[in-house]
Amino acid sequence: xxxxxxxxxxxxxxxxxxxxxxxxxxxxxxxxxxxxxxxxxxxxxxxxxxxxxxxxxxxxxxxxxxxxxxxxxxxxxxxxxxxxxxxxxxxxxxxxxxxxxxxxxxxxxxxxxxxxxxxxxxxxxxxxxxxxxxxxxxxxxxxxxxxxxxxxxxxxxxxxxxxxxxxxxxxxxxxxxxxxxxxxxxxxxxxxxxxxxxxxxxxxxxxxxxxxxxxxxxxxxxxxxxxxxxxxxxxxxxxxxxxxxxxxxxxxxxxxxxxxxxxxxxxxxxxxxxxxxxxxxxxxxxxxxxxxxxxxxxxxxxxxxxxxxxxxxxxxxxxxxxxxxxxxxxxxxxxxxxxxxxxxxxxxxxxxxxxxxxxxxxxxxxxxxxxxxxxxxxxxxxxxxxxxxxxxxxxxxxxxxxxxxxxxxxxxxxxxxxxxxxxxxxxxxxxxxxxxxxxxxxxxxxxxxxxxxxxxxxxxxxxxxxxxxxxxxxxxxxxxxxxxxxxxxxxxxxxxxxxxxxxxxxxxxxxxxxxxxxxxxxxxxxxxxxxxxxxxxxxxxxxxxxxxxxxxxxxxxxxxxxxxxxxxxxxxxxxxxxxxxxxxxxxxxxxxxxxxxxxxxxxxxxxxxxxxxxxxxxxxxxxxxxxxxxxxxxxxxxxxxxxxxxxxxxxxxxxxxxxxxxxxxxxxxxxxxxxxxxxxxxxxxxxxxxxxx
Ligand SMILES: Nc1nc2c(c(=O)[nH]1)N[C@H]1C(S)=C(S)[C@@H](COP(=O)(O)OP(=O)(O)OC[C@H]3O[C@@H](n4cnc5c(=O)[nH]c(N)nc54)[C@H](O)[C@@H]3O)O[C@H]1N2
Ligand SMILES: Nc1nc2c(c(=O)[nH]1)N[C@H]1C(S)=C(S)[C@@H](COP(=O)(O)OP(=O)(O)OC[C@H]3O[C@@H](n4cnc5c(=O)[nH]c(N)nc54)[C@H](O)[C@@H]3O)O[C@H]1N2
Ligand code: SF4
Ligand SMILES: [Mo]
Numbered sequence: 001x002x003x004x005x006x007x008x009x010x011x012x013x014x015x016x017x018x019x020x021x022x023x024x025x026x027x028x029x030x031x032x033x034x035x036x037x038x039x040x041x042x043x044x045x046x047x048x049x050x051x052x053x054x055x056x057x058x059x060x061x062x063x064x065x066x067x068x069x070x071x072x073x074x075x076x077x078x079x080x081x082x083x084x085x086x087x088x089x090x091x092x093x094x095x096x097x098x099x100x101x102x103x104x105x106x107x108x109x110x111x112x113x114x115x116x117x118x119x120x121x122x123x124x125x126x127x128x129x130x131x132x133x134x135x136x137x138x139x140x141x142x143x144x145x146x147x148x149x150x151x152x153x154x155x156x157x158x159x160x161x162x163x164x165x166x167x168x169x170x171x172x173x174x175x176x177x178x179x180x181x182x183x184x185x186x187x188x189x190x191x192x193x194x195x196x197x198x199x200x201x202x203x204x205x206x207x208x209x210x211x212x213x214x215x216x217x218x219x220x221x222x223x224x225x226x227x228x229x230x231x232x233x234x235x236x237x238x239x240x241x242x243x244x245x246x247x248x249x250x251x252x253x254x255x256x257x258x259x260x261x262x263x264x265x266x267x268x269x270x271x272x273x274x275x276x277x278x279x280x281x282x283x284x285x286x287x288x289x290x291x292x293x294x295x296x297x298x299x300x301x302x303x304x305x306x307x308x309x310x311x312x313x314x315x316x317x318x319x320x321x322x323x324x325x326x327x328x329x330x331x332x333x334x335x336x337x338x339x340x341x342x343x344x345x346x347x348x349x350x351x352x353x354x355x356x357x358x359x360x361x362x363x364x365x366x367x368x369x370x371x372x373x374x375x376x377x378x379x380x381x382x383x384x385x386x387x388x389x390x391x392x393x394x395x396x397x398x399x400x401x402x403x404x405x406x407x408x409x410x411x412x413x414x415x416x417x418x419x420x421x422x423x424x425x426x427x428x429x430x431x432x433x434x435x436x437x438x439x440x441x442x443x444x445x446x447x448x449x450x451x452x453x454x455x456x457x458x459x460x461x462x463x464x465x466x467x468x469x470x471x472x473x474x475x476x477x478x479x480x481x482x483x484x485x486x487x488x489x490x491x492x493x494x495x496x497x498x499x500x501x502x503x504x505x506x507x508x509x510x511x512x513x514x515x516x517x518x519x520x521x522x523x524x525x526x527x528x529x530x531x532x533x534x535x536x537x538x539x540x541x542x543x544x545x546x547x548x549x550x551x552x553x554x555x556x557x558x559x560x561x562x563x564x565x566x567x568x569x570x571x572x573x574x575x576x577x578x579x580x581x582x583x584x585x586x587x588x589x590x591x592x593x594x595x596x597x598x599x600x601x602x603x604x605x606x607x608x609x610x611x612x613x614x615x616x617x618x619x620x621x622x623x624x625x626x627x628x629x630x631x632x633x634x635x636x637x638x639x640x641x642x643x644x645x646x647x648x649x650x651x652x653x654x655x656x657x658x659x660x661x662x663x664x665x666x667x668x669x670x671x672x673x674x675x676x677x678x679x680x681x682x683x684x685x686x687x688x689x690x691x692x693x
Contacts, residue, residue: 006465007034010048011107011445012589014153014330014455015039015178017048018526021446021465028052029446029466037526039158039454040180047589050598054444055466059597060427061441062471072429072439077473077481083438084396085485087421088124091394097125097375101384101392104131104343105399106332109450109462110514111499112475113334114349114506115492116398117342122369122491123483127378128392130345132400133338134381135407138676139297140328141339143306146561147314149552150511151339151351152457152530153330154291156323156545162187164323165285168196168278170220170309171295171682172329175204176586182208194281198223199295200581201611201653202646211277215268217581217651218568218683220296223275224308225565226264228256230279231315238317245320245557252311252560259565267565269648283316287323294331294583298681300569300671307561314558320547330455332590337453340512341503345384346377349503350510359510366506367491380677382407382670389418396423398475401430401591405656407679408634409665425478430593431659442475443468450496451522456544457529459514461522508534511552516540568683569671570633572650576685578616579651580630582664583682588657596657605655608639608662612688613649617641620690627691630654632684635666638691652688656681 005020018037022030029052033042054060064080065072091099102120104113113131120129137153144151161167161184175182185195185208197209198220206212215223231237232253242249261272282288290313296305310319310326318324330336341349342363352359354377364371379387385406388395395416406412416422416435424433425440433439447468453459473481476494483492493499497519508515516532516539528542550556572579587605589595596602610628622628622641629638630652639654639662647653654664669684 005032006463008446008463008465009452009460010044010333011051012047012333013178014332014335015181016333016452016454016460017044017180019044019048023466029055039456043180043183045179046587046601046604047595050600052446053598054427054594055446057469061429061439062469063441065439067437072434072436080438080440081478081481081485084423085482087394087423087437088396089486091420092124095393098128099391099393100124100126100128101388101395102126102129103381103384103395103397103400103402104129104338106131106133106136106335106338108338108343108399108475109334109452109496110337110341110503111450111496112398113338113343114341114503115476115479115499117349118367119479119483119492121374122367123486123488125373125375127345127375128384129343129378130381130384131338131343132381132402132405133332133335133344134677135298135405135679135681136294136331136335137297137328137339139299139302139673139678140292140306142303142676143310144328146307147310147559148319148547150546152546153336153455154327154457155325155547156327157456157458158184160323161185161289162191162193164188164193164287164289166194166196166282166288168198168282168290169205170198170290170292171297172291172293173199173203173205173583174293174329175208177293177331177584178329179586193285196278196281200648200651211274211281213270213274213278214648215270216648217579218299219268220299221301221305221308221563222259222264222267222565223270224305224312225256225259225563226261226268226275227279228308228312228315229259229264230261230275231283231312232257234279236279236283237315241317242315245551246314246560247555247557248560248562249315251562255562255564256311287321288316288318289325289327291327291329293329295682297328298678299683300673300680301566302673302678303675304563307563311560311563314560319558320551322545322548325547334452336455336457337451337459340453341507345380350507350514351512352510362509363506366502380672382672382677382679385412385415388415393419394421395419397432398425401432401593403431403435404591404659404663405665407665407668407670407681409663410635425475426593428593428597430591440478441472442478443472448474448496451500453530454527458527459517459522459530460527461519516542569680570669570685572685576632576687578686578688580632580667580684580686581651581653581682582656582668583653585655585657588655590657592657605657608654608658608664609642610639610688611642611644611647611653613647614643614645615649616652616688617643620688622690629689629691630667630686631689632667632669632686634669637662637664637666652686
């Protein structure tokens, strides 16, 4: 590698901030500002700035590990790969292909996600593949598909936000989860637009808002319905737009009208005057947006909740028009692309459906297999993890740490331990990798090339900047070697560009069409927005803005979906009187597998905590920093109290980045949304107890 700066992108969240990497003589790599990338214009959060720390061999895996006499010991690559091939073959021979499971991640590049889906279906012949994106944005994806016929997180670039008249941010704490994006909202307000934040906590994001609504966790559906009721009652429906560009209004209107403002106030705790003020601020300007994130989506009614917010946008003519629309703030580095190319249980590349005969025929042809050989849709992420040790006997895991991040995590940990065989590819020895029979050390962002698709639907090229230490191989090499050992010698290239060329063909003509995108274009342009089909003689410019002429439904109209309020799966009662909600802090990422290995980040966010209101703290007799126990029907977690007026008195909050006694997911409820199969991370019933020391 040369000693010059390589322009590339951050390994972590869905902003995919641009950065330059320069190798230093001591083998480390330096991050510097890359001002030409419009999403972050050089700005980085602490995680992005310190990401090179995880490249250091001090914290990472540098050799394959195999279990021997109960402990993991270093081994050679051939032995480790042979063990995995044997483990998977034995399961397949004894219990059939569906007894082999595969679990992926939204942090994997498009090339890896594509290859993992192909590996499951072509090499293992299993239907049992899903990934952690199911825990992330599956409700927004389902809601977007129903209404617009297409799921792309944001239908417009972030740079459109400052040009809008009003933005409602529902359950996003982007000041902590995507800090450089805060700039767009600051500019919005400087331009005279308004920001409304809906969050049960007064977060750093809420502090920026013109209006902050603090609903009870799990009541966003009722809130959106109440707002739509007021829109109708106050004569603010855009009748012409509804007539010209939508279908299904009457049923959605009737459902919303049952949600009187006073009734909604009782459910949500948001006073009627605030509901009226929200409607006024949203409807007065020419243009307005609603953006949702995990707050309203990670609920057992997340899909209906997203539908309710979309209905509000449609009734007011705020979708498919410039500087207006509904969007979801996708989370993981490749949260968007990771859900498009086939690691999801029901899906084939290009966002095609696995149960669509034409889609099967197209992809089977690209893969050179018989369409009938492709398995059908499999289980969703939580259901797959819950079936480990019973129906699923062996698991190949790449890009997730479910022992920390899955709901009802103690149960999932037991399920994982009961497997006949577990193989994990990771860059560090995560808590889940520590349970494996074989662990393979793989290359990371700065050591490999690949594409990701950011929250705007912008496909980006992450470039290799340094060479990986000896003894480490890429995920693509691992899949190539395993395919070979399992009798499939062709079709699993190790060169990412070769994989991308195949992905282009597999996605051609599908909803997420990448066929007009090449590595060369990505290197020259600052990303290309899909859909980008191949066209004769002309270069397709990509599609930064969707739906301006028509929605992606057969008749071009958006669909209203009639929805009604329903309770969370586990309402508080006498025994468990408090609501627990969970989320993130700025200095840690996800299960913490990577960021807990960075000193600077650990100093900023050393461990879990329980955020609670002074009134609740007083009832417990707990002072700031005292350990408190949070107990749900699934388990007990203990962490220091963090007392703040910035949370509802009926709610406690825990970040989920840690393992051990403070693991938030010991408590969470795996109740699933019926459509998206998203677990209810954002609301469950608990009691809080003082811990005597
Ligand atoms: N620092 C950091 N940044 C990250 C990540 C990380 O782990 N750490 N992860 C990335 C990923 S994968 C994702 S998905 C995104 C997530 O990004 P966000 O969605 O912004 O993150 P969360 O903290 O999970 O949830 C956002 C807010 O929802 C609120 N909330 C809780 N319950 C409810 C509710 O019932 N209704 C409403 N309206 N709000 C509620 C919480 O108080 C919280 O402030 O962040 C990405 N960026
Ligand atoms: N209570 C609660 N739980 C939650 C959430 C919540 O809000 N509350 N949010 C949920 C959400 S939105 C998400 S996205 C999930 C995320 O939770 P996880 O799925 O656990 O995500 P990560 O911690 O990012 O795990 C990624 C793992 O893959 C490794 N890795 C990174 N890059 C690569 C690579 O290129 N190849 C391979 N093989 N490995 C790699 C990392 O080291 C790490 O061990 O958590 C969910 N869990
Ligand atoms: S905001 Fe996200 S993409 Fe940007 S530097 Fe931070 S973690 Fe990386
Ligand atoms: Mo996520």
